[in-house]
Amino acid sequence: MTHFEPISPLSVLDPRDRGGPVQPLLTIQGLKKYFHSAGNSWFGAQSVVRAVDDISFVIHKGETLGVVGESGCGKSTTARLLMHLIKPDQGEIIFDGEKVGIDIPLTEFRRQVQMVFQDSYASLNPRLTIEDTISFGPRIHGMYESKARLISHDLLARVGLDPSRFAGRYPHELSGGQRQRINIARALAFNPRLLILDEAVSALDKSVEAQVLNLLQDLKEDFGLTYLFISHDLNVVRYMVDRVMVMYLGSIAEIGDGETVFSTPVHPYTKALLASMPSMDPDQPTREAPLSGDPPNPINPPSGCRFHPRCIMAEAACSQKRPALETTRHKKSMAACLLQNRDTPIPFPPIKVSGQ
Amino acid sequence: MILYTLKRFALTIPVAIGVSVVCFLLVHIAPGDPLTAVLPTDASAELQAQMRSLYGFDKPLPVQYGLWIWRVLHGDLGQSIATGRPVVSEVFNAVINSIIVAAAATSIGFLAGGILGIVAGYYQNTWIDRLASIISSLGVSVPHYWLGIVLVIIFSVQLGWLPATGGGPGGSGNRSLDWAYLQFLVLPAITMSVIPMGIIARSVRALVGEILTQDFVQALAAKGLTDRKVFQHVLKNAAPTAFAVMGLQLGYLLGGSILIETVFSWPGTGFLLNAAIFQRDLPLLQGTILVLAMFFVILNLLVDLLQSLIDPRVQRS
């Protein structure tokens, strides 16, 4: 696996930084998670959902790595696997050079990696006040109540909420944007190094979304954070990220420098995905949906390249051999497509992709 | 559909086995030697020994259960201590009487509750709705055995219109389709109908209210269909659920009728249970409860299957 230069150097010297700036903050190797659907234990045959199927990538210190893809492509499962909220079937997670669960205990890892969920309401306990929610984490790690409370007030101020007004409130009294700010504050209570944002702004109104995105940018500077930014909204991802990873049916289709992937995508899926974005240029309106049909069922993924049934370029070989991630021609990204080194360029945008 | 039926059957089997185990254990949770529970107190030593080997009381519990369930499957529920007759024949007659009164009660309750529920659902949040909800909540919280006594006081003692107790003219227990027999049925059936009435009224009210706010009904109304046509649609959509509730209520009444049957001396399973309890006739108690519980389990299954036949969405949940 080729490592790309970290895009922005760490702004502060962090005493927790053991591996130095070149050591990736998080290295994922061969991560795999199959869900065995219970179905009916007596009759129906057990079906296996290949939610995350052997993926490897790195997150550099101080960067924002975006993850994009259609719903069901394994974005959220990946996030939950990273947090160890669900147990991976296979694969290694290495945090700053230390294997999670072996070199670095899970509890310590979880202090340094935190997560913000999509549903701002479901991710807050409706029976706890805002300050209780934020100070819950530090409290269970042994901090005195008074100190944890002070920290929660400080964090509230940092996410732009007046502690005197909000600390004693309950989640149902707040707006979606305010609740998501609380969720961010809670995640920051441990002073983590990596923040996983799982569709964290997707449920918000556009105006509120912009405010929260700006807040996230500011916090990243202030706290010296690294982001894993998961979203299905390509515009938001383009605005936020340094590098981007495109996922399709539990595997990585393309990964690399954000601007490069967005301007000169290599994988046909990435191209189709980008072409499906509403055009901002009135002279070149998006005429046809380049991606039609739903993504195939991850229960029975297609053989060979996962994307071949929907791919306009697909050849016979595509249904046979599963492509590996390879460095692309312009060297700034990697793509998993057998045809990427052909001389005939893959058309952009694709004209029509047949459905299932 | 066939797959669903099979699945539903397969799910019923462990429950049925569990129910039989509970019934089997009833004799064993009774205080004292289980042998004394299944024999008259004055039984001879010879009879005692015979029963001990028949029931296998000297063997471990699982073996005893095996022996017992084997006999049950061959239609042998043991003998009543009080009468010495086979429990099966006692229970059979009583079950028929119970079904008669429970079915009558369910029909009355369904009719009254259905009308009440439809009216309340149609005129939601008006005084009619409030009245209906008061009636149905009274129906759920009234001690029905007391209601039975009150009805006897009014219609038998004070007005003299109907017989107070009994299962037929002259206590013969002969069933016939004439007033001489049916008049005995009126009060127990009405008393018993109060519970399903309240419950059916509540479910129907909720159903009708829900259906009326659904898009397709609003669309029908917007298309200019008459109220009567819209109402027909509402009925058609509410019926499957209402029937399911009714089916389950029939089962509950069969099992729960013991108090009302006691009040009216109606010769059904409740009356039989009462007698079994008073004479500590455990084989009779066990047999009656097993039959009633199995009836309930099967009824549950039938209701589910019928409902899925009418409404295919049920299969998925």
Next chain:
Amino acid sequence: MTPNQALETQPVIARSPGYWHGVIKRFSRNHVAMGALIVILGLILMAVFAAYIAPADPIKGSMLRRLKPIGTPGFPLGADELGRDMLSRLIYGARLSLLMGLSPVPIAFVIGSLLGITAGYVGGLTNSLIMRTIDVFYAFPSVLLAVALSGALGAGLTNALISITLVFIPPITRVAESVTTQVRGLDYIDAARASGASSYTIIRVHILGNVLGPIFVYATGLVSVSMILASGLSFLGLGVRPPDPEWGLMLNTLRTAIYTQPLVAALPGAMIFLTSIAFNIVADGLRGAMDVKS
């Protein structure tokens, strides 16, 4: 973290009233429910202070004054079939009737919640084991199960209480399991796990606070059923034994009096009805008050 304004100056925190505060406020605005609650409190006070309120001995009777009608001098509510003062017996009867009707539900609430929350939180095999066992008991109509158990155990107050408690455990367990399963899937549980909280802490802080409320509401709805069932067992002779006053038993022994003193005969049942409906209304009011949407 750099020291911040908020750390130095302690702001005055605007506190929102807690959840239960809101529940009490909403409940107290419901006049019907408040009335029913007052009736219940009155009945409980009557039971506790029966010895001071009752004008006569509830047990001692006289064959000379059997079955007196309501309004007889010295017997404001008449006398029963053994010449005992009805008013005193009804007052004393509140003790056993309320004890039998009220105590099974809290016990079943504790056991059922424990089983249901465990099944819901742990899931998997534990869940199947608990819930399939519960299904078996659920397959009996409640009255039948109560009668079967107390019939086999033998008549008596304790056995009746055990039977009724056992009847209420399965439905409470079911509700507890489904509510817990639902809450367990919410993101704030994941967030708590991500912050390294132990299962014990998660259950204590995040699960219990959110599931006990709905289970509690469901259980209060059972009290009215429990009253009817408990008195029903006594009515069948499976609960309290004579001569102790208990409404269900009184209703039974007075059945012979329906021809001579019908009003007196109907009184104990009216008490059961009153209690049952009062609990029903309070439970309904509580359900409404605990529904945050309203």
